[in-house]
Amino acid sequence: MDRSDWNERYAASELVWGAEPNQFLVAELERLATPGTALDLACGEGRNAVWLAARGWHVTAVDFSDVAIERARQAAARRNVDIEWIVADLAIYEPEKSAFDLVLIAYLQLRADDLRAALTRAVSAVAPGGELLLIGHARPNLQGGYGGPRNPAVLWVREQMQEMLRALGMNVERSDYVGRPVDTPEGPREAIDLVVRARRPSMEGADEPLPLVE
Numbered sequence: 001m002d003r004s005d006w007n008e009r010y011a012a013s014e015l016v017w018g019a020e021p022n023q024f025l026v027a028e029l030e031r032l033a034t035p036g037t038a039l040d041l042a043c044g045e046g047r048n049a050v051w052l053a054a055r056g057w058h059v060t061a062v063d064f065s066d067v068a069i070e071r072a073r074q075a076a077a078r079r080n081v082d083i084e085w086i087v088a089d090l091a092i093y094e095p096e097k098s099a100f101d102l103v104l105i106a107y108l109q110l111r112a113d114d115l116r117a118a119l120t121r122a123v124s125a126v127a128p129g130g131e132l133l134l135i136g137h138a139r140p141n142l143q144g145g146y147g148g149p150r151n152p153a154v155l156w157v158r159e160q161m162q163e164m165l166r167a168l169g170m171n172v173e174r175s176d177y178v179g180r181p182v183d184t185p186e187g188p189r190e191a192i193d194l195v196v197r198a199r200r201p202s203m204e205g206a207d208e209p210l211p212l213v214e
Helices: 003-011 023-029 047-054 066-079 112-125 158-167
Strands: 037-041 058-063 083-087 100-106 126-137 171-184 187-199
Touching (some): 023 047, 023 171, 037 047, 047 083, 100 112, 112 126
Antiparallel strands (some): 171 187
């Protein structure tokens, strides 16, 4: 889908993804007592960015849909939080290097080469000692889960994600397929996502990479 497709989708409903933050983001951030700087890439209507800002994070949020960003601005205004909103295509957007304690990508479903390019730029934005948190629709969802894209080429695979991040010098600390409850007209169902947390070494070459998750 291109920008016009996403603008049309966002304009067609009040909130595509709802107002509450992603449950895996909330669970992961409970470990971090002190907020810092955060970059939310593919932020959509801003639910995660607004939640972070309300908890004291200094947030920059990026999406290529100007309709989504305008919705996000309104959500931030309702919560009285300040966020730097940027309309940009992640295929070409270059974030400030080594500037963020947390970089978040949630449900950016791209083919392997495009995903690798986006991850390369995302990793460049992580400050030494900072974290990259990835949440996305996973390949196993095709067989055992509900909803999400049906094209396997854009669904995340744990081993592939780990390999890409380690090649970029990141220490993978978590890489799990996880169930996400979904309410449907037929009753409760479960989607299968991939949650990955990786850390940039405090000094280049100083931290011993963790072993891959089997």
